[in-house]
Amino acid sequence: MGEELFLSLMPDFEALEGQRVLVRPYREEDAPALFEAIEESRAHLRPWMPWANEHQRLEETRDWINRQRAAWLLREMYSCTVLERANGHLVGGIGLKPHDWQARVFEIGYWLRATATGQGYMTEATQLVTSFALTRLQANRVFIRCDERNERSAAVARRLGFVFEGCLRNESVAPDGQLRNTLVFSLTPADRWQAAH
Numbered sequence: 001m002g003e004e005l006f007l008s009l010m011p012d013f014e015a016l017e018g019q020r021v022l023v024r025p026y027r028e029e030d031a032p033a034l035f036e037a038i039e040e041s042r043a044h045l046r047p048w049m050p051w052a053n054e055h056q057r058l059e060e061t062r063d064w065i066n067r068q069r070a071a072w073l074l075r076e077m078y079s080c081t082v083l084e085r086a087n088g089h090l091v092g093g094i095g096l097k098p099h100d101w102q103a104r105v106f107e108i109g110y111w112l113r114a115t116a117t118g119q120g121y122m123t124e125a126t127q128l129v130t131s132f133a134l135t136r137l138q139a140n141r142v143f144i145r146c147d148e149r150n151e152r153s154a155a156v157a158r159r160l161g162f163v164f165e166g167c168l169r170n171e172s173v174a175p176d177g178q179l180r181n182t183l184v185f186s187l188t189p190a191d192r193w194q195a196a197h
């Protein structure tokens with residue numbers, strides 16, 4: 001039996017600033033940029049993200065953002081946009097999902113628009129969010145899961161020192177309808193970790 005937690009009072013942030021990226025909660029006015037990023041990236045997102053065919057209208061994206069903002073207040077999900085610091089350009093999204101507040105277990109998920117890959121932006125954003133979880137939220141476990149075939153996603157976790165824990169066989173159905181094997185990576189406070197440049 002742990003002490004009672006008042007979730008809306010758990011730590012959050014206005015922005016996490018890295019060298020090149022800024023991670024912050026979505027605002028309704030991000031909708032056009034988010035819509036455009038998804039629209040131009042559907043082919044790149046479709047193999048991995050079950051929502052790649054959603055956001056067919058700007059209103060849907062605005063509504064999605066507002067629901068993410070509600071989830072943020074309740075600390076059900078810390079859903080963030082990733083922006084290039086130099087120019088405010090929206091490059092992708094990252095989410096920190098609390099799985100178990102008593103055990104302090106959190107999952108990170110991410111995506112980049114197709115034109116923003118290959119520059120280290122998601123590694124930096126994931127480092128910022130992981131730091132927030134380990135320090136401010138006192139996470140005992142931060143984990144990342146991905147399709148075994150998603151080498152670029154696994155590389156983000158590996159690059160930051162997340163520890164490979166195993167492969168869950170036939171764990172779920174991928175967006176292409178095939179059964180997928182899922183890789184699991186995690187960090188605990190006992191692990192040494194850092195972004196490798």
Ligand SMILES: CC(C)(COP(=O)(O)OP(=O)(O)OC[C@H]1O[C@@H](n2cnc3c(N)ncnc32)[C@H](O)[C@@H]1OP(=O)(O)O)[C@@H](O)C(=O)NCCC(=O)NCCS
Binds near residue numbers: 044113122156197
């Ligand atoms: C997963 C995903 C975000 C990874 O994108 P990414 O561009 O490989 O990741 P990063 O932004 O961290 O960039 C790393 C790349 O930039 C390069 N890079 C350049 N400068 C860098 C820097 N300063 N720091 C780190 N990497 C740098 C790295 O070498 C690496 O390239 P490589 O794979 O060719 O070696 C992207 O592929 C994606 O959006 N996929 C579709 C959605 C998805 O699969 N999400 C995950 C679901 S589990």
